[in-house]
Amino acid sequence: MNLLIELGKNTPKISGDSARSILVIEGSSFPENVQKFYTPINVWLDSIAKKSSTLNIDCKFYYIASSSIIAVLKTLQYAEKLFGSSNISIKWRYEEADDDIRKIGEDFSHLLGIEFEFIEEPEEG
């Protein structure tokens, strides 16, 4: 089962590739109902955990509201519970000089106890 949530005005594009066991989140995140928005990821993670022992996560946020920060952290914590911290690899991309987004990744890494791969990318637009 693959997962695809298209990019919205205030929501990121989310894609889950079952064959490669990779979850990609890219865009800005400030929906009002964050729990409803992020719940499908947990359902997808449940299905992947039955077939794969490892998971790759690739995130790139341009902007993320505080309620989304907690929702994304909870999603990552759920993934950690299913796969174990040593079986998850997380790439955290951010726009050049965007310290705020990088710091959110550092906070997540600290709270999860998982080392992130931080990737600075050129600004778009």
Next chain:
Amino acid sequence: MKASTNTTIEVCSSRYQKICEDYTHSTTDKIINSHFGEFSQDLVNTISNDIEMFMLDAGDKKGTVKRMFSILVEGLQNIRLHGEKGKDGHQTSFYAIDQGSDTYKIALGNLIYTKSNKNIETRITEINKMTREEVKGLYMEVLTNGIISNKGGAGLGFITMAMKSNNNLDYYFDEINNELSCFTLIITLDRK
């Protein structure tokens, strides 16, 4: 005693006009955007994107623009999630952004229950007393507990706005009656 629709709007409108007068008093300042009334999610999206484009055109640094975007989204979503409704069933609220040569000032107003005034004031004054490191510590504490309320808030709104602005949060409480008050939050963002 319930406030009449007129009283509720008069009190909120009076504060809104006072803020707009203050912002236009100086020749170096101008109001770049304002709104009085309800906020739809679409309006929140539009305002946030319009201000982002305006600031980039005005030559503000990308970091400042992103911090403004963050403050606006947090503030406007706070209004939508936590703003109470008046007797007329409307979420009377407002916002205005003042552009000065050195700072932006963002004023956000909404109805709250008068019984909440003290709690909100305590939360803001506690944050204002904290050092940057202490505010970050509080942020990490809330993040660790990670609770999203039924309304969709995470309790990080004031903390995030304080962190992004790196200035004290100013506020006004205008009591309409013992049930409702107009709460105004003023965030100052340096342009440097």
